[in-house]
Amino acid sequence: MASRQLRFVLNGRPVQGEVDPTRSLLDVLRTDFALKGPKYGCGKGQCGACSVLVGGQVARACVLRAGRVAGQEVTTLEGLAPDGRLHPVQQAFIDRQGAQCGYCLNGMVISAVALLRQDPAPDRARVEAALRDNLCRCGTHREIVASVLLASGAQADD
Amino acid sequence: MTEGGMISVYEDRPEGRMTHVQIDGRGQVTAFNGHVDLGTGIQTALAQIVAEELGCTLEAVTVVLGDTGRTPNQGPTIASETIQVAAVPLRKAAAQLGQFLAGEGARRLNAPLAEVETREGRALWQQTEVAFGDLVAGHNLAMRLDPDMPVKDPAGYRIVGRPVGRVDLPAKVTGQFDYIQDIRVPGMVHGHVIRPPYAGRDSGPFIGTSLLGWDEAAIATRPGFLAVVREGDFLAVVAETAHQARTLAEALPVHWRQPPPGPDLSDLRHALKAAPSMPRVLERSGDVEAALAGADHRAARSYVWPYHLHGSIGPSCAVADWNGGAPVVWSGTQNPHMLQGDLAQLVGLEPDRIEVRRHQAAGCYGRNCADDVAGDALLLARALGRPVRVQLTRAQEHLWEPRGAAQLMEVSGGLKAGHLHAYTLDTWYPSNRGPNLALLLTGRISPEPRSADMGDRTAIPPYRIAHKRITVHDMAPLVRAAWMRGVSALPNTFAHESFVDEMAAEAGEDPVAFRLKHLDDPRTRDLVIKTAEEAGWQARSGPRLRREGRMAYGQGFAFATYVHGTFPGTAAASSAWVCDVAVDTRTGEITLTRVFVGQDQGLVINPDGVRQQIHGNVIQTASRTLLEEVTVDAITPAPQSWGSYPIQSFDTLPEIRSMLIARPGDPALGVGESAAVPAAAAIANAIFDATGVRLREAPFTPERMRAGLAELGGAPPLPAPDAGQKPRRRRWAAWAGGIAGALTLGAVALPMARALPPQAAPSAASFAAPLLERGRQVFATGDCAVCHTAQDGSPNAGGRPMKTPFGTVFTTNLTPDPETGLGNWSFAAFDRAMRRGISRDGHNLYPAFPYTAFAKMDGEDMYALYAYLQTLAPVRAAVPRARMVAPLNLRPVNAAWNLLYLDRAPLVDDPARSQAWNRGRYLVEGAGHCSACHSPRSALGAEKGGAAALSGAEVDGWWAPALAGTAPALRGWDEDRLFAYLGTGHAPGLASAAGPMAPVVAGLATLPEADRRAMAVYLASLAAPDVAPAAVPTLAEVTPGPGARLFRGACASCHEPGLAGALTAAQVPLARSAAIRAPTRATLRSLLREGITAPLELPLRDMPAFGEELSDHQIDQIADFLRARYAPDLKPFPDS
Ligand code: FES
Ligand code: FES
DSSP states (O other): OOOHHHHHHHETTTEEEETTSBHHHHHIIISEEEEOOSSSOSSSSOOOOEEETTTTTTEEEGGGGGGGTTTOEEEEEEGGSSOOOOOOOHHHHHHOOOOOTTTTTHHHHHHHHHHHHHSSSOOOHHHHHTTTTTTSOOOOOHHHHHHHHHHHHHOOOO | OOOTOOOEEEEEEEEEEEEEEETTOOOOOOEEEESOSSSOOHHHHHHHHHHHHHOGGGGEEEEOOOOOTSOOOOOOOOOOOOIIIIIIHHHHHHHHHHHHHHHHHHHTTTOGGGGGGGEETEEEEEEEEEEHHHHHTEEEEEEEOOOTTOOOOOGGOTTTTTTOTTHHHHHHHOOOOGGGGGGOOOTOEEEEEEESSTOOOSSSSTTTTOOEEEOOGTTTSSTEEEEEEETTTTOOOOSSSHHHEEEEHHHHHHOOOOOOOOOSSSSSSHHHHHHEEEEEEEEEEEEEHHHTTTTTTHHHHHHHHBBBOOOOSSSOOEEEGGGGGOOEEOOSSSSSHHHHHHHHHHHHEEHHHHHHHEOOOOOSSSSOOOHHHHHHHHHHHHTTOOOEEEOHHHHHHHHOOOOOOOOOEEEEEEEEEEEEEEEEEEEEOOOEOOOOOHHHHTSSOOOOOOSGGGGGTTOSSSOOOOEEEEEEHHHHHHHHEEOTTTTHHHHHHHHHHHHHHHHHHHHHHHHHHHHHTTOOHHHHHHHHHHHHHTTTOOOSSSSSOEEEEEEEEEEEEEEEEEESTTTTTTEEEEEEEEEEEEETTTOOEEEEEEEEEEESSSSOOOHHHHHHHHHHHHHHHHHHHHTOOOOOOOOSOSSSSSGGGGOOGGGGGEEEEEEOOOOOTTTTOOSSSSTTTTHHHHHHHHHHHHSSHHHHHHHHOOOHHHHHHOOOOOOOOOOOOOOOOOOOOOOOOOOOOOHHHHHHHTTTSSSSOOOOOOOOOOOOOGOOOHHHHHHHHHHHHTHHHHTTBTTTTOOTOOOOEETTTTEEEEEESSOTTTTTTTTTOOHHHHHHHHHHHHHHOOOOOTTTTTHHHHTTTTTHHHHHHHHHHHHOOOOOOOOOEEOOTTTTTTTTTHHHHHHOOOOOOOOOOOSSOOOOHHHHHHHHHTOTTTTHSSSSSSSTTTTTOOOGGGGGGETTEEEEOOOSHHHHHTTTHHHHHHHHHHHSSSEEEEEEEEEHHHHHHHTTSSHHHHHHHHHHHHHHHHTTTOOOOOOOOOOOOOOOHHHHHHHHHHTTTHHHHHHOOOOOSOOOGGOOOOTTTSSSSSHHHHHHHOOOOOOTSSSOOOOOTTTTTOOHHHOOOOOOOHHHHHTTTOOOOOOO
């Protein structure tokens, strides 16, 4: 499809560009805005690697066409630490070593941020449910859950 | 000479002089290792080793892994060898450098060498100290590695053995880290590969010889196109951007020879045994046959391990720069030096002309497509003379990755006097080392079956058995297959440790005690005893069959020493598992609730890293054991997405505890795979303890568990959740026969309509603006553009196929092109076509064109529409001929149809009704032609009237739900919801537009609000009065089966997300879905195949299409699951 002017707010900054609005938001973020946080994993909304926040809601950027975010606020992993100070969730993932290869990390952190906004003190079961649509092949699940619990202020028991 | 100074330690190796470690004048240390970090954290562990030996801080060390230009060739990063083998010279080099710096420090501090200490990057003596950087500054020195260099005594370790965080994590958690997928090179363009239809196969004469042709002209003028590159069966499109490359590649018409059918893998046991193999006896002792014959009890068992996907979360990617014949290739490969050799062969260069720069990729745990895609990129870079990036799609990765090999193990054994007396293992392992795909596709290497000798890992059981024979049957792959975490040791251990457990039960002994009776090695005994103790192992003399209601609980034990390398191999860490399971005896679902792992890995470098490896191994292998299997369907050769290949998710995680046995005095052993090896046997043994059922074929699905229970008579078998589907029967033929009988006789007597002369239409400029706006609204109400635009065609130029029961007709060109469109139509001709279905040349239009509705439009609207159409951009596009089932291709037959069904009476306002109602009726029944889709049609293709009008119908695979009667009332439609829906495509909580309805709404949304309100008023009046909305049905529990699993993998992330409030495609609860409640599966089939691409101007969401990745059978399985779960009040879909 032909390109159109697309304007939205990316990580707190208004941006615009000539973009084919039917391209996926993931492709636009990675190609046109040179971001590395959101990752291509499946392109079908099945793994969560591409997660971003759109207007505060978690969204899978691979199945969201760029035209759909016109006028919206989009936050990526990069946008969580705008001034170099880590978001508490990011810090917790370092403290609890919530990654092996880390390819799934983006989706885990973004989902955790959204979860903690909804429920600042989730229990373990809630965290596990909230992350269940995010895939990790390395089996880092336990460390990831511990990271989210740490970020929420709860003490993980492993 | 390096400015500021540099001291290094090198080794002369076959590939040249290689530096192991160096330190610069700022005290920064760089270490080089030929292995790579696969997600297991070896970068961190190597940094610890270097900092320890050298006496510097961890932060001062940078580790360069796997670049062929800078690191030694230390073979592939497989089999957990990095710490055990590849780190040895690095450790010595660091010690040598540390010793040198201590000597320099002694000189500088004027101190006796023996009293100088090196620590945190400084040499210290009494109160004085000097930084390493200052010792290096100004010196340039390269020292040859002393192979006899002594290394530190572990007792004095300060850094090794302490928990340390991964050094790469801060960059990863902020999105700053460069994975291979993030590499961008100036001037880079993008290739998209087109793979042959023989997905996942690597031997046979058709490999590399199946490409017949392609039509480059079809895409050559499209934006961004650069080239089509072909060599043998290697085919790719290169374009400026990745999106363009993919779009063009998907649009390129390509013709392949049909490959011969693949091997039948539906019965793996049989397939593995039937294929050619070469027996290789690994060990023989005593007289097995005689011992078996003389045993008190003997048994023969076979165990089957399925194909698995490595399933890296990030599909493989590579960038290559031809660089004037000295190529640089950026890759996520596991084996940079091996890849270098493959690439050299691919492009005919000497290996040292090619530099492979290794970057981290998603964790791969074996041979995925990383090497293949590097070959792809290099071929394209050479062809284009520019740097080319190739990113594989998820489907390409899934279809082509060399799978973790399937394996068959046959065991026979016997007990004598309570001891395991005789034991044979025969193991079939169909794998090679995954030759580079580009080499195969281009024909550089012959596609002959090749086998590798990797089936022998941990093939020798650890027990003292007097008579044994161990044989591995080396065989070529049946489908592309290579090593995966635990390689063949995991399946071999599944067999050993299941069988021993079975023998213990047979002997009436505790499984752990029985094992110990046959174990001599003190270190192994120590591991088994400590693990059982720490884990709270409960001794038993047979399966305990603990039950609570329908749940059964059990605990299992297994252990193994992972042996890697060429037989007899080298031992890595040993692991023992004690695990607990819960089995739902009704559904057959198995939950792994707790795993305790004891591990002996000698010296522990980084306890945090080791524990993380244990967790990863446990979770990943439990997933493989319980869930995973590559199925091969006749049509789709393998899963193409996570939808049909579910892996472990967070909501069924086991609790994991680990115990690292402290052996600081023993050499460090690899820990990357060991904890995976006992998994399958331990779980199977726990299931046996819970239920008495022995599962000998993985994965342990609910279906297999139910079958096992039924065999024991333990639990009532449940009905199969997804009954097999019969192929679709077509009803059209019967319909067409009906119409033929009814109409052919009459038809011949009817005159054709007369042709109206061509007459140039008035120019667009001659129409007044208000008239054109009115015309635009009529055009939008009728949504003419939807049907009159072909997929990928010019807007309104027609050519869209309309499937009818009588054949396929194509819509006409509405643009004012004089030859192929309406440019030569007078208004009279247009008006006649619209009202009577007669084309300008006198032939009858098929009733797929809803002229019966348009006949009700008023004259001004008709003229306004005519005027508006003349303002469209003219497009020359001839319309294809209709393909009808005889005798409908006699268009005169339609004339007879018109006599029967065309009601040309205009609508008369009903004075008893409001103005809005009358306006609404005019729009709905006239230009809006809602009934064309929403009314069922008679056998003759006419809309049914009376009570049947607008009572819902299936059109072209989509269910257009009822607009009149009780159905809409029961669903809760009222005027406001209808109004919302007509303007936005969405009635919150109730419905959102999909399929052909979405563009219809996009048109309606541009109408004046009053018109939409009027339509809502009229439509609301059609719903039966005094019918209260029905309650949303409560969801039903559905027996676990393929449909439920497919839904979980492919659909649940949007439709039943674990995290509420996500912005997903799902706007309406599935229990309200009209598609699920439709009379047949047709709409769900269409929806699942095509997805939803809603007009961007509506606040709707998009749903991905699954038609490419799921087979028709799988789509029907999902449809049936949806019906059973979300519409339990309705009968299952009828077999169509
Ligand atoms: S890449 Fe978007 S969900 Fe997998
Ligand atoms: S850490 Fe590798 S996929 Fe999660």
